[in-house]
Amino acid sequence: MPCFLGGADLEKRDFMDTAGLLVALSECCGTSGRENEAAAFVERELSKYAEVKRDNLGNVIGKMAGDGPRVMLEAHLDEIGLVVTGIDEEGFIKVEAVGGVDRRVLPGCEVVVFGKYPLPGVVCTLPPHLTKDGDRKKVPAVSEMAVDIGFGYERAKELVSPGDRAAFKNRAARLLEGQVCGKALDNRAGVAALLRCAEMLSREKTGVEVAFAFCTREETGQQGATAAAFSVEPDIAVAVDVSYGLTPDSPKIKCGRVGGGPMIGVAPVLSKDVTDLLFRVAKDKGIAFQTEIMAGRTGTDADVIAASRSGVKTGLVSVPLKYMHTPVEVVDAGDVEAAASLLCEFVKAAKEGILL
Amino acid sequence: MMKILKELCGAGGISGDEGKVRDIILSRIGGKAEYRVDSLGNVLAFKKGAKRPPKRVMFCAHMDEVGLIVTYIEDSGVLRFDAVGGIDPRVLPGAKVKVGAGGIDGVIGQKPVHLLKDEEKGAAPDIEQLYIDIGAKDKAGAEKYVKPGDSVVFEGGAELFGDGLIKGKALDDRAGCALLLDLMTADLPFDAYFAFTVQEEVGTRGAKAAAFSIEPDIALVVEATTAADVAGVERAKQVCRLKSGAVLSFMDKGTIYDKELYSLAFEIAREKGIGCQAKAAVAGGNDAAAIHSSRGGVRTLALSVPCRYIHSPVSVMAREDLESARALLFELAKRLPALK
Numbered sequence: 285m286p287c288f289l290g291g292a293d294l295e296k297r298d299f300m301d302t303a304g305l306l307v308a309l310s311e312c313c314g315t316s317g318r319e320n321e322a323a324a325f326v327e328r329e330l331s332k333y334a335e336v337k338r339d340n341l342g343n344v345i346g347k348m349a350g351d352g353p354r355v356m357l358e359a360h361l362d363e364i365g366l367v368v369t370g371i372d373e374e375g376f377i378k379v380e381a382v383g384g385v386d387r388r389v390l391p392g393c394e395v396v397v398f399g400k401y402p403l404p405g406v407v408c409t410l411p412p413h414l415t416k417d418g419d420r421k422k423v424p425a426v427s428e429m430a431v432d433i434g435f436g437y438e439r440a441k442e443l444v445s446p447g448d449r450a451a452f453k454n455r456a457a458r459l460l461e462g463q464v465c466g467k468a469l470d471n472r473a474g475v476a477a478l479l480r481c482a483e484m485l486s487r488e489k490t491g492v493e494v495a496f497a498f499c500t501r502e503e504t505g506q507q508g509a510t511a512a513a514f515s516v517e518p519d520i521a522v523a524v525d526v527s528y529g530l531t532p533d534s535p536k537i538k539c540g541r542v543g544g545g546p547m548i549g550v551a552p553v554l555s556k557d558v559t560d561l562l563f564r565v566a567k568d569k570g571i572a573f574q575t576e577i578m579a580g581r582t583g584t585d586a587d588v589i590a591a592s593r594s595g596v597k598t599g600l601v602s603v604p605l606k607y608m609h610t611p612v613e614v615v616d617a618g619d620v621e622a623a624a625s626l627l628c629e630f631v632k633a634a635k636e637g638i639l640l
Numbered sequence: 641m642m643k644i645l646k647e648l649c650g651a652g653g654i655s656g657d658e659g660k661v662r663d664i665i666l667s668r669i670g671g672k673a674e675y676r677v678d679s680l681g682n683v684l685a686f687k688k689g690a691k692r693p694p695k696r697v698m699f700c701a702h703m704d705e706v707g708l709i710v711t712y713i714e715d716s717g718v719l720r721f722d723a724v725g726g727i728d729p730r731v732l733p734g735a736k737v738k739v740g741a742g743g744i745d746g747v748i749g750q751k752p753v754h755l756l757k758d759e760e761k762g763a764a765p766d767i768e769q770l771y772i773d774i775g776a777k778d779k780a781g782a783e784k785y786v787k788p789g790d791s792v793v794f795e796g797g798a799e800l801f802g803d804g805l806i807k808g809k810a811l812d813d814r815a816g817c818a819l820l821l822d823l824m825t826a827d828l829p830f831d832a833y834f835a836f837t838v839q840e841e842v843g844t845r846g847a848k849a850a851a852f853s854i855e856p857d858i859a860l861v862v863e864a865t866t867a868a869d870v871a872g873v874e875r876a877k878q879v880c881r882l883k884s885g886a887v888l889s890f891m892d893k894g895t896i897y898d899k900e901l902y903s904l905a906f907e908i909a910r911e912k913g914i915g916c917q918a919k920a921a922v923a924g925g926n927d928a929a930a931i932h933s934s935r936g937g938v939r940t941l942a943l944s945v946p947c948r949y950i951h952s953p954v955s956v957m958a959r960e961d962l963e964s965a966r967a968l969l970f971e972l973a974k975r976l977p978a979l980k
Contacts, residue, residue: 376871386753388765389734392952404801406956408870409949412728413923414877421764423730430871432948432956434802454736455795457745459775460785465736465747532716532771533751543777606773608754610734612747614773 303464303617305476310456310466310613315365315449316382316504318398322361322472326498329479333486334496342500343512348485350493352635356518356596357481357494357627358509359474360502360525360585363467364609366395366426366450375440376408376430379450383503386609388423393611394453397433399444404453405431452611462617463542469613471502473603473620474524477546480624485631492635502585509585513592520558520597520634523586524623527576527602529614540604543616545572546623549600551582553590558599565629571622576602601626641818641962644668645798645806648814652738652793654707654724655842661703661817665836668821673834682850683836689828693977698833698856698938699823699969700847700927701816701863702840705809706951708792710739710772713783717776719746721792723767725841730764731952739774740790746774794953804959805882811955812864813840815945815962819862819969826970830977840927844894847927851934858901858976859940861928862969864957865889865919867946879923880946882958885915886965887944891922894929901941901976908971915964919944941976943968 314322319342326344330336334346344361364383371377377397381387391409396402408430412420431450433440456466466472475498482496495516499508502525513521527547530539540547548562566573581587582600590598601623606614644664653661658681665683669675675685683703706725713719719739723729735748748770753761772792776782798808808814820834833854837846851859869881880887888905889897909916932940945965948956 372871374869374871378871384753386734387762388730388750388753391728392731392949392954393734394954404799404807406807406949406954408872409728409731409952410870410873411866411868411879411923411950412726413866413921414868414873415728420728423762423764425762428872432802432870434805434807434956436803439803457736459745459747459773461775461777461781463775465745465773465775528752528755531749531751531773532714532718533769534755538755606752607734607747607749608752610749612734612736612749614747614749614775 302476302480302621303458303462306464306469306472306617306620307456307466309472309476310468313396313451314362315451316362316501318449319361319500326361326475330482330496333482339511339515341508341511343508344498345512345516346496348494350491352492353519354493354495355631355634356497356516356521357478358497358499358521358523358585358589359478360471360508361475361498362500362503363451364503368444368446368448370446371437371440371444372430373437375435375437377433377444378430379426381426382449384609385426387426389610390429395431395450396453397431397444397448397450399448403433403443405433408432454611459614463614464617465612465614467611469605469615470526470608473526473605473615477524477603477620477623477627480621481627484624484628490632490635492631494631499585506585506588510588513589513596517593518596521589522558522599522601522627522630523584523589524601525584526605528608529604529606531606540574540576542604542606542614543618544574546619546626547574547576547602547604549576549578549582549602551578553581553587554599555597558597561633562599562601562630565633566626569629571626641822644821645814645818648817649808649810650797653704654791654793655704655839657791658703658838665817669824673824678849678853680846680849681838682846684850684853685834687824687828687832689830689832691830693830695857695977695979696833697977698835698854698859699820700835700837700859700861700931701820702813702837702927703817704838704841706841710786710788710790710792712788713779713786715779717778717782718771718773719782719786720771727951729767732770733765735953736795737772737792738795739772739792740786742785744774744785746772749773796954801956805956806959807954807956809954811947811957812950815864815957816862819966822966823969823973829974832973837927844927844930848930848934851931851938855935856938859931859938860972860976861926861940861942863926863942863944864947864950865944866924866950867948870948879921880917880919882946882948883960884917885961886968887917887919887946889919889942892925893923894925895932895940897941898939901939905941905968905972908975909968912971914967916968
C-alpha cells in the first residue's frame with residue numbers, strides 16, 4: 285500500500301535523522317480504524333529489530349526475546365480524521381469527526397478522502413457575505429460541514445461510500461531549531477520514539493524481553509491497546525503519547541515546554557514504581573525531562589493497559605506537542621530522541637527486577 | 641494555460657509585494673509587447689494589433705493575492721500578524737504559511753481544543769488571538785529570519801482536481817493574469833493595452849494609477865469571483881456556479897457596470913455558443929471600482945471565472961469556465977475596440 289502523501293519517494297527518504305522519520309511518519313495516513321499506511325510503515329521499520337505480527341484489530345506488535353520481567357512499550361498508531369456519513373445531491377461529501385478533531389481548523393482545510401482511491405478534497409466554506417452576522421463568530425458542527433471532492437453526485441457515489449475515512453492533507457515540514465510540523469504527530473511522535481528505542485535496544489543486546497505495541501483506535505476509545513495489553517500480557521508497561529506543549533495562549537500549568545524534554549506522567553492510575561524508576565533513570569543518565577501531573581486518568585492508552593487482566597504496572601511518557609488535533613501539530617525532534625533514550629534506559633534498569 | 645497558471649499560483653504575492661508574480665509576467669511578455677513598470681509596481685503593456693481601433697481598450701487583471709503581514713514578534717518567538725485583504729479569520733487556524741522573502745515555513749496555531757471551555761470550542765477566533773509559529777524558541781531566534789512587515793502567504797500552487805476542476809492558491813486573480821497573458825501572445829485584430837495591477841485586495845489602488853496612465857475609453861476587468869454553489873446554500877443565493885460559464889457582472893459593491901457592454905457580452909456569448917452567466921448578487925468588488933471613475937469616466941465591464949472558497953488558502957474553479965472566459969475575452973478583444 286503506497287503512502288499517498290509520502291509519494292513514491294518515501295523509500296528513498298533518510299530516516300537516520302529523527303526529524304526525517306517524523307516527517308515520513310506524519311505523512312502516512314492512519315485515521316482510527318484505517319491505520320493501514322502507518323501500520324505498514326511501522327511493520328517494515330520494526331521488523332529490522334523484532335519479530336513482528338499484526339493482530340485482529342490491526343495492532344502491530346514486535347517482540348524482542350529475552351528474560352526478566354516482560355516490558356511492553358506502547359504508542360498509538362492512529363490519528364484523528366473524518367468519516368464519510370453520506371453524499372448530498374450535488375456530490376458534496378457529508379462527514380462526522382473521528383476522534384476529537386478541532387473543528388475550528390476545518391473550514392477551508394484540505395483533506396484526502398479514502399474512497400475507491402485517495403481523493404483530494406476541500407472542506408467547504410461559505411463566502412462571508414452569505415454568513416449571517418450572528419454566525420460569523422461561530423464554527424459549525426462537523427456534521428453540518430461537507431467536503432468538496434470536485435465530482436458530481438453520480439461519480440461521487442461510485443467513488444465514495446459511507447464509512448470511508450478522510451485525513452488531513454498537509455505536507456509535514458521542518459521548522460526552525462529542530463521543530464517539525466505535521467498532521468499526525470499525535471501520535472507519530474510517540475511511534476518515532478518507540479522505533480528509535482527499538483533500534484537502540486537491538487544494538488545494545490540488553491537481553492530484556494520487550495514487546496513493542498503500536499496500537500490502533502486510541503482516538504476513538506483505546507480499543508487497540510485494550511486488546512494488545514491482553515495478548516502481550518506484560519508485567520510492566522510504558523505508554524508513549526503526546527501532551528500539551530506550551531504556547532503563548534495556553535495555561536502554563538497544563539503544558540510542557542517543547543524542546544524541554546519528554547514529560548513523565550504522574551497520575552493516580554499510573555504505577556508509582558514505574559513512574560519513580562522513570563524519574564530515577566532520567567536523572568541518573570542526564571536525560572532532560574519534565575513532569576506532567578494529572579489528577580485521575582491520563583486520557584491515553586496507559587489507562588486501559590494499567591487495568592488489563594489482573595493489572596499492569598504502567599507508566600506514561602509524553603512528547604510535548606503544540607496545536608494538538610490540527611493539521612499543523614508541532615514537536616521538537618530532540619524531545620523524541622530524549623524519550624527514546626529514556627525508554628531504552630528504563631528497559632535496562634527494569635531488568636534488574638527492582639519493580640517486581 | 642495550466643502550466644502558466646501553476647507557475648503564477650505557486651508564486652507568493654500579497655498586496656504591496658507582488659514582485660515574484662510580476663517577474664513571471666514580465667518574463668512572458670518580453671518581446672511580445674511594449675511594457676513598463678510604473679511607480680506603484682503595475683505592469684502596463686501595449687500590444688500592436690492589425691489595426692488602430694477607434695476606441696482604446698484596457699484589459700486588466702490584478703497580480704496581488706490576499707495574505708498576511710507580520711506585525712510583531714513576541715518574546716516567545718511567535719509572530720503576530722494582520723490580514724492583508726479580506727480574509728475570513730475562520731480559515732486561518734491550522735493553515736501552513738510561508739513567511740518573508742526567504743519563505744520560512746510556519747503554522748498558524750491556537751490553544752489546543754482540549755484546553756478550551758465548551759463554549760469556546762465552536763467559537764471562531766479573532767485575528768488578534770492567532771499567531772504564526774516558525775519553530776523559533778524566542779524572539780532572538782525568530783528575528784534571525786523574520787521582521788515586522790514581512791509578507792506571509794499561504795502555501796500552495798495549483799493542480800487538477802475532481803472532474804475537470806482546478807484547486808489552487810490565489811486563483812483570484814492569477815486566473816485573470818493567465819487569461820491576459822494568453823491574449824497577449826495571440827495575433828490581435830486591434831491595438832490593445834494591458835494592466836497587471838498591484839494592491840487590488842487593499843482597495844484597488846494599483847488600478848487607479850493604471851487607468852490614469854493608460855487613459856482608456858473602455859476597460860475590461862478579468863477576475864475570479866465568488867461561486868457559492870457549495871453544500872447547504874440554496875440555488876438563489878449561490879451568486880454563480882461552477883461549470884456554468886464565464887460570469888458577467890451588472891453591479892457589485894464598487895461598480896455599476898456599463899449596461900451596453902454587459903448586454904453586448906451576453907449577445908456575443910450567445911452568438912458564439914460560449915457558456916456565460918450573470919453574477920446573481922450585488923456583492924464583492926474589483927479593480928473596476930477605481931477604473932470606471934478614472935479621469936472623465938471609463939466604460940467598464942467585468943468578466944470573471946467562478947471560483948469557490950475565494951480568499952481562503954485553497955480555492956476551486958472549473959477548467960471549462962476558464963475556457964469560456966478565454967473564448968469570450970478573445971471575442972471581446974475583437975469587438976470592444978471597434979465600438980463607435
